Amino acid sequence: MNCESCGTDDVTPMAPLPVAIPLITAAILAGLRSVLPRRVSFWIALAAAAATLACCVDLLHASRGGTLVYWFGNWQPRHGVALAISFAVDPIGAGLATLVSLLAITGMIFASRYFDTVGTLFHTLLLAFMGAMCGFALTGDIFNLFVFFELMSAAAYALAGYKTEDPAPVQGALNFAITNTIGAYFVLVGIGLIYAHTGALNMAQIARTLDAEPASPLVIAAFTLIVSGFLVKAAIVPFHYWLADAHTVAPTPVCLLFSGVMVELGLYAAARVYWSIFAGTLGHASALRAMIVGAGCATALVGAGMCWSERNLKRLLAFLR
Amino acid sequence: MSHFPYGVAAWLFLVGLYGIVTSRNLVHLVISLAVLQSSTYILLLGVGYRTGAVAPIFATIPPSTPAVDPVVQALVLTDIVVEVTVVALILALVVQVHKRHGTIDPDELRKLRD
Numbered sequence: 001m002n003c004e005s006c007g008t009d010d011v012t013p014m015a016p017l018p019v020a021i022p023l024i025t026a027a028i029l030a031g032l033r034s035v036l037p038r039r040v041s042f043w044i045a046l047a048a049a050a051a052t053l054a055c056c057v058d059l060l061h062a063s064r065g066g067t068l069v070y071w072f073g074n075w076q077p078r079h080g081v082a083l084a085i086s087f088a089v090d091p092i093g094a095g096l097a098t099l100v101s102l103l104a105i106t107g108m109i110f111a112s113r114y115f116d117t118v119g120t121l122f123h124t125l126l127l128a129f130m131g132a133m134c135g136f137a138l139t140g141d142i143f144n145l146f147v148f149f150e151l152m153s154a155a156a157y158a159l160a161g162y163k164t165e166d167p168a169p170v171q172g173a174l175n176f177a178i179t180n181t182i183g184a185y186f187v188l189v190g191i192g193l194i195y196a197h198t199g200a201l202n203m204a205q206i207a208r209t210l211d212a213e214p215a216s217p218l219v220i221a222a223f224t225l226i227v228s229g230f231l232v233k234a235a236i237v238p239f240h241y242w243l244a245d246a247h248t249v250a251p252t253p254v255c256l257l258f259s260g261v262m263v264e265l266g267l268y269a270a271a272r273v274y275w276s277i278f279a280g281t282l283g284h285a286s287a288l289r290a291m292i293v294g295a296g297c298a299t300a301l302v303g304a305g306m307c308w309s310e311r312n313l314k315r316l317l318a319f320l321r
Numbered sequence: 322m323s324h325f326p327y328g329v330a331a332w333l334f335l336v337g338l339y340g341i342v343t344s345r346n347l348v349h350l351v352i353s354l355a356v357l358q359s360s361t362y363i364l365l366l367g368v369g370y371r372t373g374a375v376a377p378i379f380a381t382i383p384p385s386t387p388a389v390d391p392v393v394q395a396l397v398l399t400d401i402v403v404e405v406t407v408v409a410l411i412l413a414l415v416v417q418v419h420k421r422h423g424t425i426d427p428d429e430l431r432k433l434r435d
Contacts, residue, residue, distance in 0.1 A: 167421035196368040
């Protein structure tokens with residue numbers, strides 16, 4: 001990981017735009033939804049998503065040389081202590097944000113044909129979902145990671161249960177919401193423990209504090225809680241039950257984003273937290289690797305097994321992923 | 322500082338989880354979720370507490386006065402906002418479930434689906 005908490009050289013003003021554009025547009029669309037015609041709001045949402053895509057591509061291009069760091073309010077760290085919230089843009093994060101905005105555009109275009117009447121609220125939710133996922137992929141602050149995680153989840157619950165006139169979506173969304181919310185609280189407790197131990201929320205600064213000492217039981221407990229929380233989102237066995245329910249009932253354009261990127265973001269977050277915070281202090285413990293590989297294999301096997309007994313095409317696809 | 326607040330936080334977390342797992346009523350389940358969430362408030366506030374310290378408002382006191390950690394208080398505030406959103410959303414879904422199925426017992430809902 002590059003020196004996030006001491007970098008003053010590579011500051012990019014583009015970094016917050018992939019979050020700001022969708023969220024501001026979503027707020028405007030929600031506010032004006034009674035006056036704007038449906039076509040107009042569709043085009044506004046599409047333009048916002050396209051602008052986000054352009055920013056993400058630019059960030060991806062710029063981050064090839066190394067991690068870009070953006071400090072909100074230009075509060076640079078003093079004496080190695082980071083006070084402000086930062087965005088740390090590495091090529092993987094920027095690449096995921098690009099994928100998010102690309103899939104969101106595809107989802108919007110698909111939705112305009114998929115629904116008989118696609119409401120403005122759908123675009124608002126989709127934009128909020130997209131902005132939160134971009135922020136989740138780009139942030140360099142661990143509490144910020146939790147906030148974007150919850151924002152993305154809340155938008156996702158609403159999108160999964162979007163077709164409230166049918167009974168099944170509401171139930172699937174409910175399962176999805178409860179399981180993922182519990183996961184999010186696991187993450188939050190882990191973050192609380194880490195903050196208690198290091199007094200920092202910036203990932204690079206936490207890593208620097210932790211690297212200086214051998215791993216204590218508290219750090220291991222925090223790591224376990226955070227990673228389990230994110231693996232719930234990633235639907236790794238034994239946390240996979242919600243996935244088929246949510247994916248089956250969600251409107252297909254939303255499924256595109258769920259399967260395409262949201263679930264992967266859970267895996268990404270687990271990897272990100274490990275590599276940027278805990279890798280130095282926990283080491284590449286072979287037991288840890290065996291556990292993750294084991295869970296991955298179990299997920300693949302259970303997924304394949306469930307496919308065998310499944311008749312619903314969308315459920316089958318859900319297990320396949 | 323004593324470890325008492327951490328014990329309370331762990332207790333609330335487990336009680337909330339138990340409530341969610343054994344719940345026979347979706348509204349009860351959502352409230353259990355809120356109980357689980359409230360354990361995180363206590364954990365965070367317990368982390369920032371310092372014995373004998375004052376509130377972190379430095380308008381009238383000298384800046385060197387020991388104060389409790391303001392960061393965790395900001396985190397708890399954010400946490401509360403997040404919880405309100407999620408609980409409101411899930412309760413709205415529960416209302417919809419009741420409208421469609423006429424029941425909010427998770428076991429009966431599962432039977433209806435199969």
